Amino acid sequence: MSWLDGIRAKSISVLQINAGGCTGCTRQFQAALLLDSGKGITLTGNPRHADVLFVAGCINNKSADYLRQIYEKMPSPKAVVAAGTCACDGKLFRGEDNGISTLDEILPVNAYVRGCVPGMDEMLETVINVVEDGYKEYKDG
Amino acid sequence: MLEVILWFIGIIIIVPVIYLAENIILSAIPGQNRSYPIQPIYRLIKHFSKTDLYNRPLTRWFPVGACVFALVTLFFVSAGENIMLIISGLVMMELFILVGACSTKEPYGIMAAQRGISRLTVWSFALMIAAASLYKAAGTLKLSLAIQYSGESILLSRLPLVTAGLFTAAMIKGNLGYFDFGINANTMSFLDTALYTPYGGRSLGFVQLTQWIETGIWLKLISFFLPWQPLISFLVSAVFYLAAMLLNAVVPKMTWKKVMMNSWIWAGGLPAINYIWLYML
Amino acid sequence: MSEKRSASLLSKLSGFKSMGFELLLMEASEADNKITVNYLLEKEGQFESVDITVSENTVVPSVTLVFPRGDRMEKDIEQRFPVSFKRKSDEMPHEEGYSLIDWGPFHPLLPEPVLFHILMKDEVIKKASVETGYNCREVEKLCAGRKVWDIPGILEKVSDANGISLSLAFASAVEEINAIDIPQKARWIRMIINEMSCVNANLQGLYNTAQCLGLYGDSVRISKLVGLYREAAELICGHPLLFGIIEIGGINKDIAKDSFYAANAVLQEIENELTDIRKKWESTAAIAKRLRTTGFIDSETAMTASGRLARAAGNAVDSRKYSKLPYTDLSYTVQVREESNCYARTMLKFDDLSQSFRLIDRGIESMPKGEVKQEAKVKKSGEAIAREHGADGEVIVRVRLKRDTVESLFFRNDTSVNISFLPGCLEGTELTDFPLIVSGFDLDLSGMEK
Numbered sequence: 097m098s099w100l101d102g103i104r105a106k107s108i109s110v111l112q113i114n115a116g117g118c119t120g121c122t123r124q125f126q127a128a129l130l131l132d133s134g135k136g137i138t139l140t141g142n143p144r145h146a147d148v149l150f151v152a153g154c155i156n157n158k159s160a161d162y163l164r165q166i167y168e169k170m171p172s173p174k175a176v177v178a179a180g181t182c183a184c185d186g187k188l189f190r191g192e193d194n195g196i197s198t199l200d201e202i203l204p205v206n207a208y209v210r211g212c213v214p215g216m217d218e219m220l221e222t223v224i225n226v227v228e229d230g231y232k233e234y235k236d237g
Numbered sequence: 238m239l240e241v242i243l244w245f246i247g248i249i250i251i252v253p254v255i256y257l258a259e260n261i262i263l264s265a266i267p268g269q270n271r272s273y274p275i276q277p278i279y280r281l282i283k284h285f286s287k288t289d290l291y292n293r294p295l296t297r298w299f300p301v302g303a304c305v306f307a308l309v310t311l312f313f314v315s316a317g318e319n320i321m322l323i324i325s326g327l328v329m330m331e332l333f334i335l336v337g338a339c340s341t342k343e344p345y346g347i348m349a350a351q352r353g354i355s356r357l358t359v360w361s362f363a364l365m366i367a368a369a370s371l372y373k374a375a376g377t378l379k380l381s382l383a384i385q386y387s388g389e390s391i392l393l394s395r396l397p398l399v400t401a402g403l404f405t406a407a408m409i410k411g412n413l414g415y416f417d418f419g420i421n422a423n424t425m426s427f428l429d430t431a432l433y434t435p436y437g438g439r440s441l442g443f444v445q446l447t448q449w450i451e452t453g454i455w456l457k458l459i460s461f462f463l464p465w466q467p468l469i470s471f472l473v474s475a476v477f478y479l480a481a482m483l484l485n486a487v488v489p490k491m492t493w494k495k496v497m498m499n500s501w502i503w504a505g506g507l508p509a510i511n512y513i514w515l516y517m518l
Numbered sequence: 519m520s521e522k523r524s525a526s527l528l529s530k531l532s533g534f535k536s537m538g539f540e541l542l543l544m545e546a547s548e549a550d551n552k553i554t555v556n557y558l559l560e561k562e563g564q565f566e567s568v569d570i571t572v573s574e575n576t577v578v579p580s581v582t583l584v585f586p587r588g589d590r591m592e593k594d595i596e597q598r599f600p601v602s603f604k605r606k607s608d609e610m611p612h613e614e615g616y617s618l619i620d621w622g623p624f625h626p627l628l629p630e631p632v633l634f635h636i637l638m639k640d641e642v643i644k645k646a647s648v649e650t651g652y653n654c655r656e657v658e659k660l661c662a663g664r665k666v667w668d669i670p671g672i673l674e675k676v677s678d679a680n681g682i683s684l685s686l687a688f689a690s691a692v693e694e695i696n697a698i699d700i701p702q703k704a705r706w707i708r709m710i711i712n713e714m715s716c717v718n719a720n721l722q723g724l725y726n727t728a729q730c731l732g733l734y735g736d737s738v739r740i741s742k743l744v745g746l747y748r749e750a751a752e753l754i755c756g757h758p759l760l761f762g763i764i765e766i767g768g769i770n771k772d773i774a775k776d777s778f779y780a781a782n783a784v785l786q787e788i789e790n791e792l793t794d795i796r797k798k799w800e801s802t803a804a805i806a807k808r809l810r811t812t813g814f815i816d817s818e819t820a821m822t823a824s825g826r827l828a829r830a831a832g833n834a835v836d837s838r839k840y841s842k843l844p845y846t847d848l849s850y851t852v853q854v855r856e857e858s859n860c861y862a863r864t865m866l867k868f869d870d871l872s873q874s875f876r877l878i879d880r881g882i883e884s885m886p887k888g889e890v891k892q893e894a895k896v897k898k899s900g901e902a903i904a905r906e907h908g909a910d911g912e913v914i915v916r917v918r919l920k921r922d923t924v925e926s927l928f929f930r931n932d933t934s935v936n937i938s939f940l941p942g943c944l945e946g947t948e949l950t951d952f953p954l955i956v957s958g959f960d961l962d963l964s965g966m967e968k
Contacts, residue, residue: 107283116655117964118677119678127744141625144435154655156653166624188672486734493950
């Protein structure tokens with residue numbers, strides 16, 4: 097981890113997107129930010145100010161285009177984290193031809209946090225690790 | 238000259254300390270988001286380490302221009318120069334940011350710029366009246382000369398409402414409390430950071446730096462009207478500004494038309510009343 | 519479609535309306551290149567059905583002429599079937615001097631993705647339209663053909679606000695078809711879980727409202743309360759969102775009363791904190807004034823709305839009335855306010871939360887002993903409609919079973935009715951107040967779009 101990655105990891109702006117669904121993962125992440133392990137992570141609503149795109153929920157054909165637009169607006173270096181079962185592998189709601197995609201079919205995903213809902217600490221750790229490791233592709237959280 | 242340089246460097250150091258203090262105090266309140274003590278510094282470094290979003294040179298270079306004007310204006314204020322020079326510098330700096338925001342050609346960027354122009358009219362009016370009042374009270378527009386009056390408490394006793402108006406103008410510039418011109422009145426929304434909204438990456442770093450320097454300019458300007466030693470006056474104005482920043486976290490936001498009304502009453506009206514009163518004395 | 523047929527349909531529906539019936543749901547099905555649209559009308563638990571069968575690509579007269587609440591239901595059918603309804607166009611006109619902007623679909627003040635097209639001048643909204651479809655997962659299609667045992671687990675994840683209520687309603691419908699009488703204790707536990715789910719949804723709603731008001735400190739406090747709620751939920755069933763507990767025939771595991779007491783203690787902590795926040799919002803002039811001066815809906819329009827939107831306009835709609843849960847054993851009053859603005863809707867959220875806490879408390883005290891699950895023999899075919907109390911109103915589930923397989927599933931929530939009133943409410947308001955008004959409507963879009 098370089099000194100710059102270390103500094104970046106201490107000030108992470110997360111743009112969280114609920115792409116559709118029960119909002120469980122995004123609420124969990126919001127609650128997680130109150131923990132000590134969430135130090136340095138803030139939420140932003142502006143993709144131009146964001147470092148990490150945190151996507152939860154089911155992605156259908158309509159929302160996929162907007163997600164790509166949001167990703168394009170983020171300045172580099174940037175990372176994408178897929179949170180929850182719906183974004184990671186679609187599982188429950190992914191049917192044969194109902195247009196539901198996984199996040200990695202839309203955007204280059206740096207890290208996955210699986211679970212329904214994932215744990216708070218796992219989410220925070222994944223976001224911090226993905227920045228500390230220099231925005232490289234990261235193992236499952 | 239040494240004193241000017243010391244003030245220049247001192248203000249550049251003290252202003253981030255105010256933001257760090259705000260960060261530390263808010264973090265210590267139970268139930269608030271956790272952050273590192275020097276997180277504002279980390280954030281600034283992070284912004285500078287990112288690429289610039291826009292290919293258009295205007296959007297990329299205008300924040301740099303604004304930052305240069307901010308530094309020049311800071312030098313003027315540290316040297317106690319003519320207040321009109323300082324006002325010109327502040328206005329130019331703001332115009333650079335506004336034009337940069339407009340040049341993004343995005344609806345929210347343009348809305349943010351429109352809000353910025355509304356804000357500009359208020360605080361520039363406040364500054365003009367303050368300059369006229371200063372000339373009436375002290376017979377000079379040069380701050381280093383006016384400060385002689387300030388030491389004998391004459392300036393504050395003659396210009397109390399101007400001082401209050403200038404402090405309100407500083408709050409308007411900082412989008413604090415009931416003077417927040419943010420479009421959506423929410424600290425985390427896409428629209429709320431007004432003029433910051435269209436900027437990202439390195440440009441945002443320059444805009445943030447400009448805003449910090451500008452805060453220092455306003456605090457130093459206000460300190461000229463206070464009766465104590467320059468350093469004490471500056472620290473007093475800094476403490477009041479910090480209090481306003483902390484209060485900002487708990488007061489509800491208002492619609493921008495109400496904010497506009499508040500701003501004109503407090504930042505425009507008070508200095509105007511003071512100026513009229515000076516003529517009646 | 520011929521004029522005569524159109525007139526006949528509308529006059530039939532008008533006739534029912536004059537008798538006091540209200541449109542409960544609209545469903546469509548396709549067979550042999552023909553579309554059958556079913557209008558289910560309801561009056562105090564009594565149902566009447568009107569069907570119309572048309573060829574593909576027919577234009578059917580809009581039910582909104584008689585029942586304005588059918589607007590969204592028609593749009594849903596249009597999206598899935600080759601039929602259209604003769605309605606006013608949603609297209610935004612291009613007018614000189616006005617700017618057309620998009621708001622959404624992903625915005626931090628929108629809990630769920632939805633796109634608004636806004637026509638405005640000087641930041642005053644002239645016209646707004648809502649474009650949905652970002653939450654669509656075709657859940658009903660997904661459930662058709664599956665075994666009944668799988669469905670509660672899917673439905674509870676459909677929506678944050680009403681998922682548990684949907685799951686309960688489905689279970690009730692299947693139990694009704696198969697004459698399964700679940701144990702009393704299971705009914706009480708289901709009631710407690712349903713109310714807890716409503717607590718969660720209302721807390722999220724208040725969090726969103728705090729954000730829209732710019733009350734950063736209060737939104738963080740409420741976020742902390744959501745965390746506490748999740749702790750309470752984990753004490754009861756081991757999952758922060760109460761997933762995995764509802765089954766056909768009862769509840770999948772017995773829960774010790776101590777767990778309920780521990781969860782109740784946490785809920786009381788939440789209630790105390792909420793009382794503080796409520797007092798602050800009521801007594802702070804800036805907050806109360808902002809809420810009072812936004813989001814007004816006239817009472818005539820609001821009478822055709824549903825759920826909390828109707829109750830905020832003085833219409834005492836009781837969404838617990840037709841529930842199969844033991845609400846009748848507990849006395850409660852339908853919370854109502856008269857002002858029909860954002861203030862009324864926000865304060866109703868606080869009132870509903872207090873009511874949920876009271877019901878949970880009394881539910882825990884009154885819970886009988888016994889089994890929590892009945893051996894459920896699901897063999898019968900049939901159809902049933904179940905209605906359940908949800909966070910912002912009622913959820914309705916219509917199930918057709920073929921033995922233990924779901925032949926078709928239809929469900930709707932009150933957002934399907936209330937979203938039609940949102941564009942009208944937004945007209946003439948400032949852009950700054952836009953998120954606040956949307957937040958007051960408590961849109962459960964994932965439950966609506968399915």
